[in-house]
Amino acid sequence: MLLVCLSAGVCQSALPADYYGRRIVSVYLEPKNQPLSRDQLGVILGIRPGENLEEERLARAIQRLWATLRYEDISVDAAADGDGVSLTFRTTPALFTGRVTVEGVPEPPNAGQLVNATRLEFGERFEEDQLQPALQSIMSLLTANGYYEAKVEPQVERRPHTQEARVRFLVTPGRRAKFSKPVFEGTPVFSDKKLIDLTKWEKWKGLRGWKDMTAANTQRALDRIRGAYLKADYLMAKARIASFDYNPQTGAVTPRLVLEAGPKVQVSATGAKVGKSALRQLVPIYHERTVDRELLLEGQNRLTAYFEDKGYFDAKVTYTLNDSAGGGDQKIVYAISPGQRYRLRHIDISGNRYFDNETIRERLNIIPVSPIRYRKGRFSKELLEADRLGLESLYRANGFRDVEVRTEIEQNWKGNPRDLNARLTINEGPQWLVESLDLTGVDLRLLDEVKALFTSAPNEPYSEVNVALDRDSILNYYFNNGYPNATIDVQSIVDEKRQRVALKYTVTEGRRNFVRDVLVSGLQTTRPDLVTSRLTVHAGAPLSLSRAVETQRRLYDLGIFARVDVNVQNPRGLERNKYVLLQVEEAKKYSLNLGVGAEFGRIGGNSSDLSAPAGSRGFSPRGLIGLTRSNMFGIGHTAGVTFRASNIQQRALLSYIAPQFRGDENVNLTVSGLIDNSRDISTFSSLRFEGSLQWARLLARGVTWQVRSTARYVFIDETTLNIDPALIPVYSQPVKTTGFATSLLFDRRDDQLDPTRGVFTTLDFGYALPLAKSNTTYTRVIARNSTYYSVAKEVVFARSSSFGWLRNLDDEPVPLPERFYGGGSTTHRGFPENQAGPRDLVTGFPIGGEAFYFNSVELRFPFIGKSIRGVLFHDMGNVFSTVSALSLRFKQKDLEDFDYTVQAVGVGVRVKTPVGPIRLDLAFAPNTPRFYGFIGTREELINGGGTYGLQRISRFQFHFSFGQAF
Template sequence: MSVFIIGILISVSACCADAKSTKDNYLNISDIRVTIAKRIVEDEHDISLRQMVFNLIDLKKGEKFSPALLDESIRMLQQSGKFKEINVDSKEEDGKFILFFHLTPYRWIKDIRIYGRYPVFERDVLAAMTIYPGNAFVQEVLEKQEAEIVKLYKNEGYIEPKVSVVADEDPADGNYIIKVKIDKGPFYSLKTIAFTGNKNFSATRLKWKMKIWREALFPASFGRFIEAGFKKDVDELTKFYRSKGFADVEIQPVIKKDAKNHTVSISLLINEGPCYRTLFSGNKAFWDSTLKKDLILLRDGNRNGLGLKRSIRKIEESYQSSGYLSAKIKAEEEPHPGKDDIRTIRIIIEENQKTIVDSIDIKGNVSYPESRIRKQMLTETGGIYGSGIFVPAIFEEDISSIRAFYISEGFMSPEVKQELEWNRDRSRVKIRITINEGVRTMVSSVKIAGSKVLSSDDALKLITLKEKQPFQKYMIGKDENALSRLISDKGYPYVKVKGEIEVATDRKQAEITYRITDGIYVSMGEVYSKGNLRTKDRVIKKEMEIRTGEPFSLEKTLLSQRNIRNLDIFKEVGFKTLGLKEEKDKINLMVDIEEQKPYFAELGFGYESSKEFYARTGIGDHNLLGLNKYGWVSGEISQTGYKSEIGISEPRFLDTYTSASMKIYAEQVEEFNENFGYKALGASLGLSPKAIKNFTPGLNFSLERRDQYRLDSSLPLGASISEEEYQKRSILVVTPSLTYNTRDSFIRPKKGVYSSLHVDVSKGLENSFDDFIKYRYDLRYYYTPVNRLTLAFLGRAGYIKAYGNKGQVPQDQLFFLGGTFDVRGFEENLLRFDSAGDAIGGRCAVSGSMEARIDLGANVEMTLFYDTGSVSKAFVDAGSDEFRSSAGLGLRYITPIGPIGILYGHKLDREKGESSGQIHFSVGYTF
């Protein structure tokens, strides 16, 4: 957080002197005049400054002057964070006392521009600084930024970086643009890395374990030596050695820097120590692999034998928690004459029998049957329905649960004692529980006193402790808080609630009185903001759950803060309640904002099998005109066509929590292996209400002018295809949808469900070819049974029902399967094809996939998959309605924005003339 130095020049003593007419009698204030130092221009944020000042100061025209109120007024102006200087003066003219407030507002940092930052990300440079756009400009704070950025670049491996931070005043508005110029200078690069003492692993293998060595293989600044990264590499090498059994390994790094040539030579002195071979004997309850997880020495080392001792204790705890109370564990070292580099540790386990609960005898339970007491316990006797294993830690929790149960039922001081009777080898235990219930205290009466805001009836409905119910002392605090919240939300934030208890001498009854002091009524004042140099104030006020003049509510204030924080246009949002601490009768709110950078430009290109080479670009503004609207222009071209669009999105359509997105687009599509293409020009409007419990409904409208054409006009039309299909068509489509999503990640899901249903109600405006209803259903399930393995399942179904008088559906509206994103192993769209090798679509399509995604480490994932699908209800008599399947495997590299993969699918039911399989390149998961 930035530190602001505020200069305050206040003539308080002079004001007080001028205001006195007698010794302790102050004059009435005849006038209050506010002058604000002239800015270059007045914008939306500055015009209201004067009104804000009058609203924040407690001194009012016509009222008596008060030094205390003057101090309070100055404090409020300071807390607003809007003013660099505050100067208060006074003047007496003709018996009239006039107050003058001379205020100098801050100028603001409107932007921070960074030059020469590469290869460090801009966000990392900004994070190192203590200022951000929207902060007040303070020269002294600005001067501290250079040192912070220099420190960052030194940590990144640069030797003597030079940083210049200057502020340029924008003549248009008087605010400042901060320019950060970075001259990184030379950096240390890794020259050599040598290992000594590595007897069991080659230097090459150890080098590949070190990130600094791998990065040194890359040119330019990618291979710079970063000391913090080197320390992590040494730690990783230590972990590697320990995982291989070298628990006593010690690695001593030696760094030699050549300042002249800017190189670093590293020597790693390795004392491997002996290799521990750990064997287990006598263990029947646990596998060796399970017990190895308890070997702390292979994770944290074995200095002075402590790692082995801790490992044995850990194994003992595992046995204890499974009921083996008599288990004995010891470690013996097996000798290896002449081999000092090997230590074989045999962990000998004498499990003995599990300790079983023979019986549970409960006495003293007068008020409740034994069955009710047993429900509070996890410990149980052995039998058909229970294991009967005795675990001391769980039994102690049982005793606490019984005690807590009695307290919740009104017994203020219950005693629960335990007695355990063991057999000779401690394999059986008898449990005796003796309960001294004590006196049960019931609530005899509940009174509400002192509140004029809340009626007794409403208060009694709210509280938990009610008349004729068991008395629970700990619930008093909860009821106090509940009453406080309710009254506070009615505009009384200074309410005080105190619960008083009067217990009868026989402790059988308790009278409760909640004494309430409402405090003064407090109203919501004005909402001010700072830091939003681009965003309009009305955008912020729209998110407020509480309006000016309404009863002040802390709960609604917190909800408002959450609403504003949820806006994607802000990076940080802070609320300051002006006057709450001082217990004023009107609370003004200051919203402190750090805006996100709204503009973006992107350019990308790549290759994937479904469209081969492609390039895309786009520009946009996430805060268009400062109105929290998202506007964009984008385009993509590939070997299957092009698409361009311009759009605008409104997250609060008609001031509701429904987002609206409107776009105009033009596209041309020529899918692989299809004998037709189409051009389209259209517009769409999509509405999406706020998700409710993972459900997101949607409604989309689109109007499109479509022109379907043949790719080879010399070929004759099929018998089922009309020439009218190749005339221009106008189509209106209404699409309601419902989506359910519980996935843990959008980019790389490992658990959860995704399901969506879309229904396209299509109407041709010039003919009935596009008169149909298209149903599309998608179901995905992700499950991770063990670490590094995720199972993914996909089911898709689509169906088209024509309602036009022709009963025909154009080719460009049918379903096609085969290829990268549905049934792999087949060429794009060729799951079903005719004798000429052209894809055939149908009015019905069903497909499914199963994947096993295995994390191999180093951001590499191996995939095993099985796909199947069927295209049916075709308009031509070619191909088959039968399901066709494939299986295959692939590799994916996981990037921060998703995986890039190469996969091979093998056809399981290859037809004559088909290839055995297909290679697919994909960007992102296929599902």
């Protein structure tokens, strides 16, 4: 027997049945390091020393151990131990896919596409036999992108202690193939030359050879060919690539395309005008690329609805299909009888008691005639039916289970044959209420939190929508608290007599899962603590998907990762404690930003000719170039340099941003330095050097507190100073300012770019320190408050007030660059940019003030379609010489008085774009200031020449810019 054992390694002389029925003396596990804890294993195995060994129980123990999916293989050894038996569970731990990378391939394809091609799922079981299909898939993607000579070598790093398999595919791509002249087979109809042109595979029409082969180039070529066939009415054309023949000597690939043009299908409409593009959108045979009866009928219905939408409610559309043209060509003609054009004049709502008419009208898609925007009203049978169903859903969601809404169209309304009246008759029926709501199956510790999620409540309206919401809320709560298998059973007991429903929610919580640990991979230059400090999933906590997503969001917010993937290792395994896998891909460190733009309006003015102190119509092109380096020192900070140049401003800005400073996601620190040479205030040009340090903290949602420290040195170019020559020596002194400022922002708008409701308030307090004799010193307060109200459907009333006060603490006058300037598209549209307030009494140029007050009100309303809105506005206010000079006076006292309130009214248009509205405002200000201005050149002014004349800021102003005024 000993010899048998020696040669076989493990003795197999006794039958398994010999051990069954014996007392279990001990239970071992091999290897010692198991993927599960001893306690967990004890529970899972369910076999303990002292019990008798039973065959079926042993099989169940193996089954339960396997069900954790943590093992590749399990076997059980038995050894006699006295009159008992000693058991050893021998296990082979499984591996799970961790980080997968494919390296060495120039784009395209990109890294993400290559990793996806492997189909190795993050966190799922990893098996060796997955590598071969992954390799084939990568090769397939590489050859589709021209890498016919690529070699791929997989490397698997096995980490047994976390059961991770990190897989790297190292690619030697070789050269990328270039296209060569394609071969066209089948019945293409088009000439080879035309087809080659469509593919755009040639560089410069063939003068510079052929382009590189990529999957994108191939797909675009096919799309263009198909588009060309469609345009030529070959609706059913087929185009495919039959093969790519690669020549390794030349490195060129010859595509073979099989093209079948098929028959021509011409679609036309008679009886009414329908544009070709509208026809293509409405008749689905274009999209489906085939002709059948169902599609033609659908086209017929869509055309009918199209005309109904335009007011032709009696429109009738029929189609005929003529395929006798020969050669299989088909002609489809839609005959349209539009009938009379109607207008929906009125909507009659009756029978409603629970909701008032206004509430119901707000929810309707049909709209009666209104000036400008809906001149024929908005109506079709489909819209009316949608409204009917929508109202019934609204009532049902509020407990009116038996509601019925009937619709009727009355023609000849008030005797006018073109006018329609839509009648909506609502039969509400009784309102059903919830009698009671019982909840069972919930752990007592979670009961209060679960109950707080309910939408349904006793004595509140009963609706199936609310019950469904309750179900979703409860299940989401459980899923996000570590209960992946929670279920809920809802029972409704209906009392027809009393119109009451008793609800019973029975929850089966199931097993709770916890986080075993968080495994992070992909960090190269980023410091690990930057990531770990932002984790919201922690070892020991319940496994929550929402927390995992929150972690993902926080890491994306750092702005240094191109990709953040979060998943659970072994999601289908039945063990309770699971690893959470976090894989990041660091973004490219450097980014280059380029921008071009323009400004036009009354800007700048001429520095040598002083004849236009209020500025002149001008156009200033603008360019921008910036370089950003992200993730500085691996701690998520960003450094950037930006150069901006236009006719009136040249700026260089250096910035260093530390977001989520010291791990606090509510705190940002910014250090910046700038050199600015500008003439945006027409009175002078200045060269400014400024450095600042800003600390900002998000105190609560929409509430931010900022603290800034600034040092500023401003040189005024004396030769550009357009003021009384006697004052030039005073105001041409360089300005040194060192100060602190603090701001509080309250932002409760629903949309920052185009708000319709909410409040926005800012308070800013600044103090310029008297650090050196040449430093200017003052305190400054600026406050602003804007409110937005929705007064009707899509109509917004917006209001904004702002106030500023600069208190000079010095004997010297406040330098010009430190004063307040106002007027323009965002403060007072009755003025050109920065032209409000006191003016030099000799030249008439604006010289700023020590206080300002502006108030604007706007009525924003829909104008044309959905994208163009109109605005009526009133702006008032001014910049004042001192705070004590603030006045609401309408009239200017004399030509030296600028301390009065200028009023302006106007209209504007806003065009909606994906990044905010473009706007044009036209303002009329009846009481713009008059003043003496100098007419002549600077030399004439200094040498005592030139003349003086009465000037006035134009009463008509236009402003063209981006974003709302406030």
